[in-house]
Amino acid sequence: MADPHQLFDDTSSTQSRGYGAQRAPGGLGYPAASATPQAAFLADPVSNMAMAYGSSLAAQGKELVDKNIDRFIPVTKLKYYFAVDTMYVGRKLGLLFFPYLHQDWEVQYQQDTPVAPRFDVNAPDLYIPAMAFITYVLVAGLALGTQDRFSPDLLGLQASSALAWLTLEVVAILLSLYLVTVNTDLTTIDLVAFLGYKYVGMIGGVLMGLLFGKIGYYLVLGWCCVAIFVFMIRTLRLKILAEAAAEGVPVRGARNQLRMYLTMAVAAAQPLLMYWLTFHLVR
Numbered sequence: 001m002a003d004p005h006q007l008f009d010d011t012s013s014t015q016s017r018g019y020g021a022q023r024a025p026g027g028l029g030y031p032a033a034s035a036t037p038q039a040a041f042l043a044d045p046v047s048n049m050a051m052a053y054g055s056s057l058a059a060q061g062k063e064l065v066d067k068n069i070d071r072f073i074p075v076t077k078l079k080y081y082f083a084v085d086t087m088y089v090g091r092k093l094g095l096l097f098f099p100y101l102h103q104d105w106e107v108q109y110q111q112d113t114p115v116a117p118r119f120d121v122n123a124p125d126l127y128i129p130a131m132a133f134i135t136y137v138l139v140a141g142l143a144l145g146t147q148d149r150f151s152p153d154l155l156g157l158q159a160s161s162a163l164a165w166l167t168l169e170v171v172a173i174l175l176s177l178y179l180v181t182v183n184t185d186l187t188t189i190d191l192v193a194f195l196g197y198k199y200v201g202m203i204g205g206v207l208m209g210l211l212f213g214k215i216g217y218y219l220v221l222g223w224c225c226v227a228i229f230v231f232m233i234r235t236l237r238l239k240i241l242a243e244a245a246a247e248g249v250p251v252r253g254a255r256n257q258l259r260m261y262l263t264m265a266v267a268a269a270q271p272l273l274m275y276w277l278t279f280h281l282v283r
Contacts, residue, residue: 081126081189083116091121092128096200097224099231105238122235126189129196133162136199139206143281146210158277162199165273169195173266177240180258186239194235198228198270202278209282217282225271232267 095102108120117125137159144150144158170191177184201224209217240259 077187077189078126080114080116081124081193083118084125084127085118088118088121088125089128092117092125093200095121096197096231097204097227099227099234102234105234107238124190124193126193126196129193129199132199132203133196136162136203136206139203140281143206143210147283162277165277166192166195169266169269169273173262176262176265180262182240182259182262184239186236190239194232195270197231198274201225201228202274205274206278206281209278214282217278221274221278225274228270228274229267232270233263236263236266 105122107122108115114120114123117123117127137155140158141150141155144154170188173191174188177186201221204224205217205221208220237260240263241256
């Protein structure tokens with residue numbers, strides 16, 4: 001029913017229904033622009049070129065990383081140092097505690113390449129040093145806990161102190177080898193492996209100290225200190241004095257004497273650090 005007082009008819013609803021079919025589904029009430037071939041030609045090449053450029057850039061970056069990753073992180077070499085098995089670990093631990101019973105200390109080679117540690121007990125590895133360091137930190141936390149002195153800060157200080165001393169040792173040995181002009185196949189990773197073996201004796205000393213007190217600590221640590229000293233002497237002399245033996249340099253030559261002193265100094269530093277890093281954990 002129309003309102004008798006309305007002068008004009010309301011046609012807005014009719015117009016809206018009429019024009020609604022012409023409006024675009026979403027565009028503020030304006031007709032949508034038709035997808036012409038010219039618009040498709042301008043849009044598609046830009047996106048395709050961007051995708052192609054991004055793909056080529058990612059491929060180049062991956063190739064660059066694959067080529068230079070060994071320069072910064074020697075993944076291939078690290079695989080060699082972790083190529084161990086259960087039998088090797090048992091034999092190596094026996095060698096670290098009883099080096100006096102071992103006779104042949106030469107590292108075995110196959111086509112000018114040292115064989116994997118699991119085939120040669122004389123080869124250096126990083127598995128035992130890494131596991132020994134982690135175990136040493138855990139044992140240190142246990143020792144501090146039994147004395148009501150445990151705190152995360154103190155445990156972190158213990159771990160960082162051990163790492164700092166290890167880094168200082170490696171740097172000092174490399175600098176000494178450079179000053180003495182020793183041409184050796186002893187690498188930085190080899191040094192980390194050999195120097196990391198002392199954590200095995202440190203673990204034994206602290207555990208015996210927790211079980212039997214000071215007497216057990218000094219007895220076991222003293223044995224391990226002598227064992228690591230003998231182990232380092234017999235191992236490093238083949239690395240540091242190998243060049244002198246190959247050149248036929250006399251044993252009492254000046255340069256050879258410096259190499260012997262360096263070997264003795266490295267071996268003698270191990271017992272001192274073993275005591276320094278553990279004496280405060282046993283009370």
